[in-house]
Amino acid sequence: MSKKTSVWCLSLLSLTAFFTPLLSQQQSVFEIAGISVGNGEKRSFALEVPRGLDEGTNIPITVVHGSDTGPVLLIVAGIHGYEYPPISALHSVQRELDPDQLAGTVILVHIANLPSFLARTIHINPIDGKNLNRVFPGDPNGTQSERIAHIITSLLVDRADYLVDMHGGDGNEALRPYVYWPVSGDSAFDQETRSMALAFGIDHIVVDPVATDGSPSRYTDHTAILRGIHAITTETGQLGNNETVWIDMATDGIWNLLRHLEMVPGQATIVEEVVWLENYFVIPSPSTGIFEATVRDGYLVSEGGLIGRLLDFFGNPTGEVRAPFSGVVNYVIGTPPINQGEPIAMLSRIR
Numbered sequence: 001m002s003k004k005t006s007v008w009c010l011s012l013l014s015l016t017a018f019f020t021p022l023l024s025q026q027q028s029v030f031e032i033a034g035i036s037v038g039n040g041e042k043r044s045f046a047l048e049v050p051r052g053l054d055e056g057t058n059i060p061i062t063v064v065h066g067s068d069t070g071p072v073l074l075i076v077a078g079i080h081g082y083e084y085p086p087i088s089a090l091h092s093v094q095r096e097l098d099p100d101q102l103a104g105t106v107i108l109v110h111i112a113n114l115p116s117f118l119a120r121t122i123h124i125n126p127i128d129g130k131n132l133n134r135v136f137p138g139d140p141n142g143t144q145s146e147r148i149a150h151i152i153t154s155l156l157v158d159r160a161d162y163l164v165d166m167h168g169g170d171g172n173e174a175l176r177p178y179v180y181w182p183v184s185g186d187s188a189f190d191q192e193t194r195s196m197a198l199a200f201g202i203d204h205i206v207v208d209p210v211a212t213d214g215s216p217s218r219y220t221d222h223t224a225i226l227r228g229i230h231a232i233t234t235e236t237g238q239l240g241n242n243e244t245v246w247i248d249m250a251t252d253g254i255w256n257l258l259r260h261l262e263m264v265p266g267q268a269t270i271v272e273e274v275v276w277l278e279n280y281f282v283i284p285s286p287s288t289g290i291f292e293a294t295v296r297d298g299y300l301v302s303e304g305g306l307i308g309r310l311l312d313f314f315g316n317p318t319g320e321v322r323a324p325f326s327g328v329v330n331y332v333i334g335t336p337p338i339n340q341g342e343p344i345a346m347l348s349r350i351r
């Protein structure tokens with residue numbers, strides 16, 4: 001669906017959280033879903049996801065339209081509603097970002113998956129049982145997750161020059177912070193995306209090839225890359241907690257990226273000592289029961305090394321999970337329940 005046809009089916013739920021005075025030097029306005037944000041303005045409102053096959057929902061966003069011209073940066077939090085540090089980081093950025101000090105436009109998606117956030121579900125949207133970060137670019141006629149993805153794609157991603165999709169260790173994931181660098185195969189394009197990944201400031205970067213065979217993009221960042229928009233995915237936080245250290249890491253990453261893109265004043269700090277990772281693999285659980293990890297996030301393991309043990313519901317050992325290759329444990333399940341086929345751990349090779 002084109003942007004134009006998407007706009008009319010949305011309506012405004014709320015607006016006018018924040019206003020700053022219009023500059024006398026008024027330039028263009030930035031418009032989303034019929035809401036106009038003038039130069040030097042900051043406005044918070046909700047995009048409606050209309051009822052369809054199932055119930056509707058909404059997506060709280062803030063648009064900060066700078067006094068100066070510049071790129072459009074879209075930052076998304078809450079695709080997974082149990083991953084809190086990015087959500088808190090965007091609230092901080094929303095309060096601190098001054099449109100009079102901004103060149104370009106920043107769109108903050110505070111909580112993309114509000115039903116998941118409110119129901120405290122890991123991975124999935126409780127309304128349709130789908131993982132929002134597997135259904136992009138979405139479908140206006142699909143279930144709720146697919147409609148959320150469609151609105152994010154058509155109204156926001158298609159307006160952006162740069163995208164950051166922010167995640168963290170979900171409620172059951174012990175995760176060592178890292179950034180995905182999605183690689184398209186176009187080296188000049190990929191180098192600019194790489195510089196975004198470096199500007200976020202986390203020293204583990206996972207090289208993530210984007211499928212260009214016409215199959216569904218599935219992920220938010222891959223959707224952007226396939227549309228010619230530079231995009232990274234960041235992972236800060238773990239086990240569903242919302243400690244200051246993780247919020248600050250996410251917040252600092254955003255501000256440094258804003259400096260790197262020359263959207264706010266100041267010199268960006270580029271991380272230099274990076275562990276480059278590739279060939280990431282998510283180990284599926286061979287059975288349902290209890291999982292006890294024997295490694296932690298960020299550990300190095302050799303091929304064949306023990307990742308953890310499986311138990312039945314009586315506490316009896318039923319199996320072991322071992323590393324398929326030598327590498328870094330990006331995350332490992334840190335709570336007992338496990339279902340057959342669910343991720344046990346993500347492992348990457350050191351490049």
Ligand SMILES: [Zn+2]
Nearest residue numbers: 080083167168
């Ligand atoms: Zn996530």
